[in-house]
Amino acid sequence: MNARPPETFALDRMATPIGTALLVTDADGALRALDWEDHEPRLRQLLRLQYGAAALKDAQAPRDITAALTEYFAGDLASLNAIRWRVAGTVFQRKVWTALRTIPAGTTINYGALAAQLDMPKAVRAVGFANGSNPISVVIPCHRVIGASGSLTGYGGGLPRKRWLLAHEGAVLKPAPRGRAIAA
Template sequence: MTTTVHTVVDSPCGLLTLVGRDNAISGLYMTDQRHRPAQERFGPRDDAMPVFAEAAAQLTAYFAGDRTGFDLDLAMDGTPFQVRVWAALREIPYGETVSYGELAEAIGRPGASRAVGLANGKNPIGIIVPCHRVIGANGSMTGYGGGLDRKRWLLALEGASMQPMLG
């Protein structure tokens, strides 16, 4: 039987709740995040899971500007379409942005930008799976589960262009 546990780490984005099972990260949630599951779904607090220490170290390096990606075991639960979108998010390079339409094309579903947006919004592992790198086709700051101020801050940290890549 798989046990889900969580820990809480501090960050420049506020407190982050890391959720894990089988020594893999299954969630990263910010305070007041949209689509944040109920606290009881995170399981008991257990700061000893090894992947939590590694995730905290990688997040600290990321926030310090010393890390541009994450190398962690992830356990993401979603529909096959959501999982495909979340995998594509991990392919967006640090410091770059794409539009929802570009992301839809990248997964072979041109015209599915609205569905891609919905899947993006349900990403259970924010920051590590960089849904903040998806912006409107015109460069607009579209919704972000952690709030637009956090999205702007994360993109500024990465030195990201506010124009989506072309091609």
């Protein structure tokens, strides 16, 4: 029997203004996952779904990745474009994740518009599911997708982080309807 050994990835932790980020990289120095320390079980689950039995070992992320993230959090929003990343996922998920990279910083799009952009206007729920399965938070900017009404909708790292990221990028959000607060 020729069972393939589990893929091994490096796991690093990086302090950011919105919590400790977990950075998962491969042997080639490509970013495979970015999530938040308080959501580590989610990170591990996404890795399992995409790579099967993956082993994580503590190791420093490549300097170019941490430098680009540091620059992003310091205000250089374009620095994320320098990060090399690689994902598994289905063909459809990768198509959605690639489309997310085309949403400019400081702007938002709703799920329906994103589905239409992909020439799949009836796939709104599937687009939402793929968005929620994004393994590389921030770099693949799933936080830029909002509800049709302009409301903040789910974000794997929590709505306060989503709100912070959008404000950091200069996105203008609609205020919550009077008497109703948008969940944080």
